[in-house]
Amino acid sequence: MTEPFAALNWQAMPGLPVRSPQAHKGSFGHVFVVGGGPGMGGALALASAAAYRVGSGLVTAVGHPSAIPYLAAHLPEATWRDWPAAFGDLPDHAVLAVGPGLGQGLAAHDLLLEIGTLSCPQVWDADALNILARFGPKLLTTDALRLFTPHPGEAARLLGITVAAVQADRIAAIVRLRARYGGYWVLKGHHSLLLGCAVRNLCTLGNPGMATGGSGDVLTGLLAGLLAVGLDADRSLSLGVCLHARAGDIAAAEMGEASLLAGDILAAVPRALQELTQRHDGN
Numbered sequence: 001m002t003e004p005f006a007a008l009n010w011q012a013m014p015g016l017p018v019r020s021p022q023a024h025k026g027s028f029g030h031v032f033v034v035g036g037g038p039g040m041g042g043a044l045a046l047a048s049a050a051a052y053r054v055g056s057g058l059v060t061a062v063g064h065p066s067a068i069p070y071l072a073a074h075l076p077e078a079t080w081r082d083w084p085a086a087f088g089d090l091p092d093h094a095v096l097a098v099g100p101g102l103g104q105g106l107a108a109h110d111l112l113l114e115i116g117t118l119s120c121p122q123v124w125d126a127d128a129l130n131i132l133a134r135f136g137p138k139l140l141t142t143d144a145l146r147l148f149t150p151h152p153g154e155a156a157r158l159l160g161i162t163v164a165a166v167q168a169d170r171i172a173a174i175v176r177l178r179a180r181y182g183g184y185w186v187l188k189g190h191h192s193l194l195l196g197c198a199v200r201n202l203c204t205l206g207n208p209g210m211a212t213g214g215s216g217d218v219l220t221g222l223l224a225g226l227l228a229v230g231l232d233a234d235r236s237l238s239l240g241v242c243l244h245a246r247a248g249d250i251a252a253a254e255m256g257e258a259s260l261l262a263g264d265i266l267a268a269v270p271r272a273l274q275e276l277t278q279r280h281d282g283n
């Protein structure tokens, strides 16, 4: 368990799958982002836009009705559903991203109780993790493919230990998280750690300018979008975390760390992706 985590190499990272000339939007999955409680429509919009930016064919935002005008103004490409939502009619190629701006009220608890019973691929973040910490692994009643994206505060809640204890041995923390809850994990922060089936790595990209509200919501949307376009969980985890961090570095180089907004990270994602495409084209 004490083997080191190897640094991922951005230069060697495979990019997105090439899109067939016959492709249509149904070829690239359907992401449902569940969050956007009162006052937090922004988190829902950021995660939804991020899923589109990595090529997801359709994105539906599932939020509190108060979040919807915000979403419609900022992301007209997304469709939406109001809370309370049921998920009995999800399409076969659905991927859920749950947590951005969700809050921890009764409606959020009800949503999570249902989502824990679903078998589609899922990304769990933010308040979804806080609610999971309250219920424990029994909330997850199916063996659905799940990616979990805690920051150290959320990891501490999930393990019932202090943030200081998480930070004192981050490798032990992520190993314990996977042992307790299963699935695929990123422990976020400076040099995020990644732990999946074949992935046991750290990401040395990124910068402290990314410590800004909404930055993690962008990562959640990227990961869900990558699952939706067909990458497996290990590859979604490693490409998603590195892409997010590289986009943060591109944005910070342009505008400085202090001024960085989560929306700037999102806006830099296409340029980070182009670095991969151009490298594969030999340019």
Ligand SMILES: NC(=O)C1=CN([C@@H]2O[C@H](COP(=O)(O)OP(=O)(O)OC[C@H]3O[C@@H](n4cnc5c(N)ncnc54)[C@H](OP(=O)(O)O)[C@@H]3O)[C@@H](O)[C@H]2O)[C@@H](O)CC1
Residues within 6 Å of the ligand: 039, 040, 041, 042, 043, 044, 099, 100, 101, 102, 103, 126, 127, 151, 152, 153, 154, 163, 189, 213, 214, 215, 216, 217
């Ligand atoms: N525009 C929007 O709509 C946005 C909406 N958002 C949404 O808000 C919701 C709640 O998010 P949140 O930020 O209020 O709660 P959370 O992250 O649990 O922090 C609470 C405490 O945890 C700790 N802590 C946090 N990070 C830590 C770290 N890295 N390392 C160590 N500890 C850390 C820290 O405790 P302290 O250290 O201060 O004691 C902190 O005070 C969530 O749904 C999210 O999606 C946000 O994304 C912002 C933009």
Ligand SMILES: Nc1ncnc2c1ncn2[C@@H]1O[C@H](COP(=O)(O)OP(=O)(O)O)[C@@H](O)[C@H]1O
Residues within 6 Å of the ligand: 126, 151, 188, 189, 190, 191, 192, 205, 206, 207, 208, 209, 210, 211, 212, 213, 214, 215, 216, 217, 218, 219, 244
């Ligand atoms: N010092 C840092 N160096 C590199 N990346 C960072 C740093 N601080 C934060 N990040 C990244 O920014 C994101 C912050 O996510 P999170 O704490 O969930 O923010 P929020 O809840 O506001 O969306 C994570 O991906 C994390 O790895």
